[in-house]
Amino acid sequence: MSKNILHSWKNTPLASRVEEGSSKNFKTGSWRSKKPVHNKEICTNCLQCWINCPDNAIKVKDGNIDKIDYDFCKGCGICAEVCPVKAIEMKNEKDE
Amino acid sequence: MIKKALTGNEVIAEAMRQIEPDVIAAYPITPATEIVQIFSQFVADGKVKTEFIPAESEHSAISCCVGSSAAGARTMTATSSQGLALMHEILHIAPGLRLPIIMPVVNRALSSPINIHCDHSDTMNARDTGWIQIYSENVQEAYDNLIQIVRISENKNILIPSMVMTDGFVISHGMENVEIAEDRKVKDFVGEYKPVQTILDTDNPFTLGSLALFDSYFEIKRAQEKAIINSKKIILEIAEEFKRKFGREYGYFEKYKLDDAKIALVAIGSISGTIKDAVDSLRGKGKKVGLLKLRVFRPFPAEEIKEALKNTKAIGILDRSLSFSGQGGPIFSEIRSAVFDLKEKLFVLDYIYGLGGRDTTQKEIEEIFNNIELETREDRTIDLIKYVGLKN
Amino acid sequence: MSSLKELSQRKGGITSGHRLCSGCGAGIMARQVMLAAGNYKVVVACATGCLEVATTIYPYSAWKVPWIHNAFENAAATISGVETAYKSLKKQGKIKKDLKFLAFGGDGGTYDIGLQSLSGALERGHDFLYICYDNEAYMNTGIQRSSATPKYAATTTSPYGEVISGKREFRKNITEIVAAHNIPYVAQTAVGYWNDLVTKVEKALEVKGPKFINIFTPCQLGWKYGPEKTLEIGKLAVETGFWPLYEVENGKYKINYKPQEKKPVEEFLKIQKRFNHLFKPERKEKLIQEIQDNIEKGWTELEKKEKCLN
Structure with missing residues (x-):
């Protein structure tokens, strides 16, 4: 679960400002019922999955697919659909 | 300058x-x-x-x-x-x-x-x-x-x-x-x-x-x-x-001949000038009247208002807006609430005036002072809310 | 245009942990827009809506750039103020950097309640890019019809019933309304066409003055399809001619993609349950044909504009 950083009214940040990118502390991976599994063997690193992921959950390193970030992947399956070589397969969470 | x-x-x-x-x-x-x-x-x-x-x-x-x-x-x-x-x-x-x-x-x-x-x-x-x-x-x-x-x-x-x-x-x-x-x-x-x-x-x-x-x-x-x-x-x-x-002095409000006043009006805005003239005129006739001209409405200086009005017997609030069936106009409800827990009971009456630019004269203000005196003397507060210059 | 390899090197403007639905088109749209803007220092204003709500639930924010939400109908006015403040402070030498200004609004915040604010900002000529993410209804409040909802789509305030078959009117053409403001750059693009989308955003950011891009943004929850189909639906909208990819650059029209042969609109309609009543219990041929005819009419008009205003 995400860390609770809510505070007393006396410590409310000015104008209740929120720090940039802090949603990284709120994991959405638990929403998933199906899980994309990436096969590096057949992946051509075309990055179609990366550019079309709504959750920024596909990690690219030096132009290649590095991994799927299961902390945030909501399991929509867009990556598997868009993959031209079927290098991503959707599997049931419980099968893993 | x-x-x-x-x-x-x-x-x-x-x-x-x-x-x-x-x-x-x-x-x-x-x-x-x-x-x-x-x-x-x-x-x-x-x-x-x-x-x-x-x-x-x-x-x-x-x-x-x-x-x-x-x-x-x-x-x-x-x-x-x-x-x-x-x-x-x-x-x-x-x-x-x-x-x-x-x-x-x-x-x-x-x-x-x-x-x-x-x-x-x-x-x-x-x-x-x-x-x-x-x-x-x-x-x-x-x-x-x-x-x-x-x-x-x-x-x-x-x-x-x-x-x-x-x-x-x-x-x-x-x-x-x-x-x-x-x-x-x-x-x-x-x-x-x-x-x-x-x-x-x-x-x-x-x-x-x-x-x-x-x-x-x-x-x-x-x-x-x-x-x-x-x-x-x-x-x-x-x-x-x-x-x-x-060189000019300001506070939350201006006290005009208020310190020894028995009857006072509370008002905001330009009507205060007319009230000051009315106060001067009534003082000339020996009446102990005064004005609290409210400058700062938010933040509302409740404590200070209470303190400033504590020696008066009765006050009239001049409200230039309606709250349509509320307990008086907005200034009335604030002021009355502010003075509610004074030890000496203070009569507070509301006078709605000047809606839509209707002029309120010095004579009408003097009548308000007289009206407050009358209401207080008879120890009654019928018509808590009155309408100044309204055609009947 | 930038390649995906190049884009993957850029710092994105929006990160994970937001609470948009699984498979949300707006999530894809926002990521791609912010990647396209990734080479600039940008400030974002966002209208109330799914994108705003789901990305900034206190005390978390998915935005990695300065970001402001004011209200529903005033993203364009808000960014006008931000941009003018920048202009003033820059003129006074109080700020040195070059900044770009972006506003996001959904179709409700753009076509409907925010139309006046948008029109005012466009007319005043502020230097900003307005992104409309058009998901064809008020999704944040639970799928109510907007003036962007297509004819015969069922929403919670244009439901289909015994006597009415969903929304009774054709949608408003906001892109043309914006183009009538004679601003330097207006475009339509769609989720499902990252290249077209990114290219248009990059192009727009190089232009001085008001810019507007209307992005077709499928919504799995409101359009009622499986979350994995978001790109496919965007593609079908374009392939059927329902949503042409085009731009108006200094008054000149250009259709960016012309399908060899347009697919029948039915293919776009039948995979979304919001159009279910057009096919079940029996097929409503007349209504489907009416939608098809309207697409042909729109496409012909657009081609005429491309021919005449070039």
């Missing part, structure tokens, strides 16, 4: 020129139009560095102000009546985002029926939006209030937007001799605006205006309330400094 004959609108435009904000966004509306009209000419003539946004509505004008102030610019607008009503949604947002926007408001009645003349229904309708609200009795006060308010709103412990009120036509179009300070003196007084945080700071990005639910909204709003409460202290500090530098 220069003495000049100016109208309320002219003096506000003049103060705005001297304050020289970074951005003004506004939309024309009677009787406030002249303010931005005059200011537009300053912009056209290159007399100010200000960028002017001629917005397509008051709603957008105040929305532009929110964006501009969040971007760290000293930001102003001006409006009246329907314009203020159209802004209403955003009026709540500006203090929520802690943006020290400054807005002169020329008081005018709200529709329907449409009317262009003065009453206070527009700004009373905005009294719980979280803005600092300061009312002016005359042209000089309008000028002085506007200069002081910049420092109050922009104080880093406050950061709350402010409205400075003038009565429509009575002050906005009424010409008076006023003292205008040198530009340098005003600029030195208001100083340069240094925002605490700005969304133009791309090196330190943050999110402003997030969604906060039941786990945090309450705390955020309480923190905001504390900021406007904190402004009480600053208002007096700035008034003190203003007195030292400009």
